Amino acid sequence: MPNRACESAVMILLSLATALPAWAEDAPQATHVPPPLDEAATIRVLLAPELETTLSSQMAGTLTELRGSFGQRVAKSAPLARFNCSEAQARAKVAAAELAMARQNLDAKKSLRKLDAVGDLEVSMANTEVQKADGAQAMAAAQSSYCQVLAPFAGRVAKVHVKPYQTVSAGTPLFDLVSDGDLKVRLNVPSTRLKHLKPGMPLEVNIVETGKQYPAHISVINARVDAVAQTVELEAQLDNKYPELIAGMSGTARFPDDHE
The missing domain is CATH 2.40.50.100 (RNA polymerase II/Efflux pump adaptor protein, barrel-sandwich hybrid domain)
Structure with a gap:
């Protein structure tokens, strides 16, 4: 009897091993996910009027x-x-x-x-x-x-x-x-980037509503870091005037010289 029990156990294990590939085919397969874009270099922005x-x-x-x-x-x-x-x-x-x-x-x-x-x-x-x-x-x-x-x-x-x-x-x-004056670009960046920021630094602003890219530069860096969000608020000025841009438009900004 013990030998028959052992033989039965071996047969069960062999059948499980044989069926494993079928299970593996039905189970969700892990796929390679490409690394996300550098979110530290792309920042959400909002266009605001000089006065309101x-x-x-x-x-x-x-x-x-x-x-x-x-x-x-x-x-x-x-x-x-x-x-x-x-x-x-x-x-x-x-x-x-x-x-x-x-x-x-x-x-x-x-x-x-x-x-x-x-x-x-x-x-x-x-x-x-x-x-x-x-x-x-x-x-x-x-x-x-x-x-x-x-x-x-x-x-x-x-x-x-x-x-x-x-x-x-x-x-x-x-x-x-x-x-009707020049528009301001408002954005918040991670506070870890503060040491690399300075007034006059160029950036590229992509506006969703127009689908275009506009050159700009940092004009003001806030003197206080948001301790909760760990971000610092910036203001930037567009390098030129663009009639198609109005207050309230939004998009993203990227620092082209940032290689972090």
Whole structure:
């Protein structure tokens, strides 16, 4: 019996060994995967405008005129919107009248002082009232200036947040404005490459939307490393102006002289 058991065990092992190639054919085969491209040399980039801002309302009121429109190119100090300023203008008139009255009172006090009819204290108090009224007029003038929204720099309107005749509160976003100046290239690179980077270093920028490559150079290196991501932020400038490029486009950048 033991011999028969041993023979059976040997036969089973031989059958398994014979069937192994069939299993190997059905099993997933390991394939040679080519090494990935050097990700340290290729960096994601974003094109950003030199200046961009969201213009907000500095007063509560109703928009009576909306000149800025989506995509419109505007010059510096061009009017974009105007509010109903009846109340602000009325306050400005009241402030101007109060200032005129305070000055007249001061002149009268000075004349009486020459006649020794009033003391120095009354003249000083009248002078303080003039200063107070002058400040009130300056504040009223500043509030009146909020009635008109002007473009702080030349550029294009990227978004309009409001509609004509809409009543808004102070701080309500009105327009998104981007400058017409040169575009900036923003990118983050691994902090291990920091020792090889310096302003003026060339790089090649590939933009997805155009499918083209553009020469650029590093202009700014951030003074702080992101300890979590272990990257450092850079800004680069394109070597020339390209009309087809606009803010928001993205792509990749490569340092051609980097042989790491």
